[in-house]
């Protein structure tokens with residue numbers, strides 16, 4: 001098959017977009033983890049679940065700022081939601097992942113904020129929202145968290161679909177793999193972040209930490225499979241060369257990030273690393289994966 | 300001057316008679332008040348415009364298929380005994396199925412009453428999604444204005460019954476402007492004429508629906524589309540082709556991820572419960 005030919009110009013999406021992809025993924029992934037811990041685990045996992053919801057909202061705060069400063073007209077950010085053309089209405093375009101993503105970010109912001117309010121009340125940081133915490137405990141909470149998780153996972157994945165829905169080399173060649181790859185890597189990164197934060201908190205059950213490590217390994221396996229799929233799709237399209245060369249340095253960071261959680265378990269030498277080493281390496285890997293996908297296609 | 304009818308309008312650019320004088324580039328900049336990019340010395344071409352972008356809404360491509368110092372010609376064409384200096388005044392194609400319009404989240408990209416594709420400057424917020432989508436590299440980001448910009452097919456002139464500046468300035472009539480239906484007939488006649496003269500590679504690009512449902516600004520080419528940096532019919536794909544597979548891939552991964560997470564938390568909890576109950580023994 002002849003290689004796919006691309007004549008599109010690069011959109012110059014750079015550091016702000018990388019930062020958004022990274023923090024957005026961590027926020028969505030942390031929310032999903034919080035829900036899994038709260039409704040999949042038991043009472044002893046609750047403090048880790050609260051930590052996940054708090055992390056999710058804090059990671060979300062800079063996201064709209066990154067997106068706004070990346071715009072050529074930051075004050076027109078609202079044009080993403082409201083059609084400013086004559087006879088306007090709402091700007092909602094299902095064919096445009098950027099349009100869907102803007103709405104999803106708004107919706108997820110609401111879910112993440114309310115869950116955050118509930119979580120900070122439960123940890124005792126802000127008692128005024130105790131009522132929200134109480135409501136989120138029962139069946140209503142399950143529904144709320146489930147819907148929030150759908151939006152959270154959408155935030156993790158749509159960034160990959162956004163890149164794929166283009167005519168850029170690499171991005172559009174890996175059409176169906178990018179969304180899943182970003183989602184799996186966001187889950188792995190969020191677990192690593194939660195493990196990192198849990199180490200500094202006494203109220204997180206030690207057993208929960210062990211289960212988080214298990215989940216992390218599952219997510220890493222899923223991510224690795226999707227990275228291989230991504231590379232195969234590029235090889236078939238004939239554009240794999242674009243993500244090699246100088247990008248091998250970033251691939252090395254990705255591979256170390258993927259290997260760290262597994263090495264901690266199996267290798268004697270790695271077991272002597274400080275406990276924060278594996279999560280930090282994993283987070284760097286998550287960042288490196290996004291950086292190489294974003295930048296390699298545009299050079 | 301009488302205004303034009305509200306029917307599809309466009310360009311037929313006949314590259315076989317382009318002489319590379321760049322009058323179109325100059326007229327476009329003049330009318331649209333574009334400063335142009337700082338001049339650069341490429342050292343390998345007489346083309347110092349480089350590409351279409353926010354400052355260059357017309358760009359005369361120089362495809363220099365002339366012998367090198369050793370007399371070798373790369374990619375020989377049928378013109379002039381296997382050697383040629385192809386020129387093509389490139390522009391926004393005003394695609395019938397426009398990739399840029401598909402992805403624009405703000406609806407800044409709209410279709411006019413003349414079926415052309417137009418960016419509303421006061422609606423665009425500079426997200427640059429259209430740049431990533433346009434398969435022809437037409438749109439550029441105007442740093443000063445903070446918005447995406449491209450050829451408007453001189454929408455303002457059209458409303459006053461004037462033809463676009465580039466077509467008016469072109470001395471060889473390589474750029475023809477008019478109603479698309481009429482231009483199709485002119486193009487068909489010209490192609491038949493060239494083929495009769497033995498130019499076997501001469502072909503129309505964007506005349507039919509094979510690329511993006513047809514292009515309102517279409518071309519007569521003297522070689523394969525790829526030579527002019529135009530995707531052939533096989534590579535002319537819309538961004539939206541990746542919407543469904545992209546989301547399906549995401550949903551499948553989400554389901555697997557959630558099951559994996561549940562397994563990790565449930566199994567672990569069950570194991571630890573078992574351990575807790577057996578520890579006292």
Ligand code: SF4
Nearest residue numbers: 391392393394399433
């Ligand atoms: S050539 Fe590019 S900018 Fe012009 S209409 Fe087609 S997709 Fe849009």
